[in-house]
Amino acid sequence: MSTVPNITLNDGVQIPQLGFGVFQIDPDDTKDATLTALRAGYRHIDTAFIYHNEDGVGRAIAQSGIPRDELFITTKLWNTDHEDPRSAFEKSLDRLGLDRLDLYLIHWPMPMLGTALEAWRGMVQLVGAQLTESI
Numbered sequence: 269m270s271t272v273p274n275i276t277l278n279d280g281v282q283i284p285q286l287g288f289g290v291f292q293i294d295p296d297d298t299k300d301a302t303l304t305a306l307r308a309g310y311r312h313i314d315t316a317f318i319y320h321n322e323d324g325v326g327r328a329i330a331q332s333g334i335p336r337d338e339l340f341i342t343t344k345l346w347n348t349d350h351e352d353p354r355s356a357f358e359k360s361l362d363r364l365g366l367d368r369l370d371l372y373l374i375h376w377p378m379p380m381l382g383t384a385l386e387a388w389r390g391m392v393q394l395v396g397a398q399l400t401e402s403i
Contacts, residue, residue, distance in 0.1 A: 272311065281402040283371065284340050287312030290321050298324025299331070306332045316344035316375055317360055326365035341366065344375040345391070350383035353390035357399065369400040 274282040288305035290298055290313070298321035302313060306328060315325045322343060329339065341364065349356035357372060372391060377384040391403040 272309070277371075277402055279402050281370070283402075284310075284312035286310070287314045287340070287342070289314040290325060291316070291319055293319075293321060293324075295321040295324055299327040302328035303332060306334060311338055312340040312342070314342045315364075317346045317349070317356065318344070318375065322360055322363035323365075326363055330365055336366070340370045342371040342373065343369060344373045345387060346375050347378050347381070350374070350378070350381065350387035353387050354394065357391075357394055361399075368398070371402045372400040373403070 272284045272286045275285050276282055288302065288310040290302060293301050302325050305313070311334075313325055313329070315322050325341075329336075329341070343360045343364065345353050345356055357369075360372075361367065361369070372394060374384065374387055374391070377387075388403075391400075394400045395403055
């Protein structure tokens with residue numbers, strides 16, 4: 269199996285340069301599509317709450333047998349959850365069946381809502397609590 273080169277993020281975290289995104293994959297097909305990607309060698313999986321398929325990604329991760337430390341999992345905070353990113357994060361973890369994430373992003377900062385700074389501060393706390401490596 270070939271290895272995918274990593275890119276170093278500003279905080280020093282290494283992220284695989286190539287990832288498998290599950291945007292617009294039907295929730296019923298997500299587990300199988302993600303398993304296929306993992307079997308093909310992908311180790312970075314990118315999902316989001318708004319895709320409605322985090323649980324399928326989680327089932328694929330569990331079924332894959334790949335050690336967690338060999339995977340890089342990204343999900344995203346949705347616009348309606350900026351005021352309570354911790355709660356949204358924990359729900360994503362539950363759907364994914366994980367105890368931590370590698371990368372948690374603000375899907376859209378939406379500065380016109382006036383909540384991006386509050387969302388960011390909440391996400392910084394997630395890093396401090398060692399629940400995600402990077403934001």
